[in-house]
Amino acid sequence: MRQELLAQAESVLEEWVNARGEAPTLEMSEGFRLLALHRQGARGVPSFNACRETCREIAYHYNVLGVKQDAKTELMMTMLVEHLKLFVRGKLEVEGLGEFCCASRPLRKEAQSA
Amino acid sequence: MKTDTKQTKYRRVAYYPGCALEGTGHAYNESTKVLGSALGLKLDEVKNWNCCGAMEVKNVDPKVQTYLSSRVMSIAANEMNAGVVMAPCNGCYHNLKKAEHDLAHDAASREVVERISKKAGHATYKAGQVETIHALDWIKDGIGEEELKRRIRNSLKGLKVANYYGCMYTRPRHIFPEKDQGPGSESISKPHFMDDLLAAAGAENVDFPLKTACCGGAHTLSDSDTSTRLVLNILRAAEAAGADVIATECPTCHSGLEMHQVRAEKVLGEKTGVKMLYFTQLLGIALGLSPRKLGVHENVSDGVAVLKEKQIV
Numbered sequence: 001m002r003q004e005l006l007a008q009a010e011s012v013l014e015e016w017v018n019a020r021g022e023a024p025t026l027e028m029s030e031g032f033r034l035l036a037l038h039r040q041g042a043r044g045v046p047s048f049n050a051c052r053e054t055c056r057e058i059a060y061h062y063n064v065l066g067v068k069q070d071a072k073t074e075l076m077m078t079m080l081v082e083h084l085k086l087f088v089r090g091k092l093e094v095e096g097l098g099e100f101c102c103a104s105r106p107l108r109k110e111a112q113s114a
Numbered sequence: 115m116k117t118d119t120k121q122t123k124y125r126r127v128a129y130y131p132g133c134a135l136e137g138t139g140h141a142y143n144e145s146t147k148v149l150g151s152a153l154g155l156k157l158d159e160v161k162n163w164n165c166c167g168a169m170e171v172k173n174v175d176p177k178v179q180t181y182l183s184s185r186v187m188s189i190a191a192n193e194m195n196a197g198v199v200m201a202p203c204n205g206c207y208h209n210l211k212k213a214e215h216d217l218a219h220d221a222a223s224r225e226v227v228e229r230i231s232k233k234a235g236h237a238t239y240k241a242g243q244v245e246t247i248h249a250l251d252w253i254k255d256g257i258g259e260e261e262l263k264r265r266i267r268n269s270l271k272g273l274k275v276a277n278y279y280g281c282m283y284t285r286p287r288h289i290f291p292e293k294d295q296g297p298g299s300e301s302i303s304k305p306h307f308m309d310d311l312l313a314a315a316g317a318e319n320v321d322f323p324l325k326t327a328c329c330g331g332a333h334t335l336s337d338s339d340t341s342t343r344l345v346l347n348i349l350r351a352a353e354a355a356g357a358d359v360i361a362t363e364c365p366t367c368h369s370g371l372e373m374h375q376v377r378a379e380k381v382l383g384e385k386t387g388v389k390m391l392y393f394t395q396l397l398g399i400a401l402g403l404s405p406r407k408l409g410v411h412e413n414v415s416d417g418v419a420v421l422k423e424k425q426i427v
Contacts, residue, residue, distance in 0.1 A: 025352065046286060050281055053304075054324070054328075056303060076321075076355065080323055083348075084325060085339065090337060090340035093340065
């Protein structure tokens, strides 16, 4: 189950990276491709860091489940993956999602430089 | 009792409530003031304060936002002789910290702030004149857990709490240089100050991995469905973690969780029962203050029932 959830999370980030016209990385960061994909997805898009902790928590829960199977931890990992899906889906629809809050970068900056 | 410099510095601070605490976050404003008073902490409201620039001004011109936040700090430093500004709202706290960072590192921001300040007829704020802190820093470092424990009258024992910090309290990390500085400092990735304070008040903090997760707050009007679904997942995760209440420390997070809880039920037919309470309300209750005085009745989600059920009030 944990492998399946991790794979789902990776595929969500792959979608984001693909949408940006890049090839999703196959590299690992801290033992997780998910974290490498997040790093790639956040390059030039600071607001993507709004899901950084979510990705790190997914990795953490994956590790915990590797030590001990536990329904609650599995449920939490499922909800974390769900949150990542919702966030990335929101970003794919409205790219500015999280722009003000986490990145503190004005939307207008992009319009001005265009 | 703690006797470090922070405790002395935070005993009397300039208070910047910000716009939200005069509106949707009125209960947070009241509970912050009542809690401070009960703990012997003094608040001097920043005179003639203005909007911090929030999200709207930042969108139009980020340097004007830097100016607006700098004016608040200038009044505190130059007109009130304050060394510390306390902002309970994550948005205000974030913007003042961002202005502080910009003024310390960006010459163009300094030029704009100096020009507008001169035109407005007040002293230009210089980086480092004040220290901006959050209400969590104020209680955590101004009082501390040991002193708080000593003052508890109604332990929150039996109350399971999911602490939700939202995003602006820790992001972006470069504007919070004091965080992640080892023991005693706040963590960027896993904030714990609210957990620490509520644990000192007897609450049982549940393991809540979405404590800094995005709630879609900035797009709550332009893309309400995304916000509702993100919030619904946060609420469900809190419930799955076993929480009776979600403790908040930001008026925008708080009202976002409450409003989208209602909207999720109306629009998506998804009902959740977890209640939202400001951490200042929970600490106030633990100190023996009445829920009414702390504005609990102003919250949209009715937290009184769960407090009664746990025999806390």
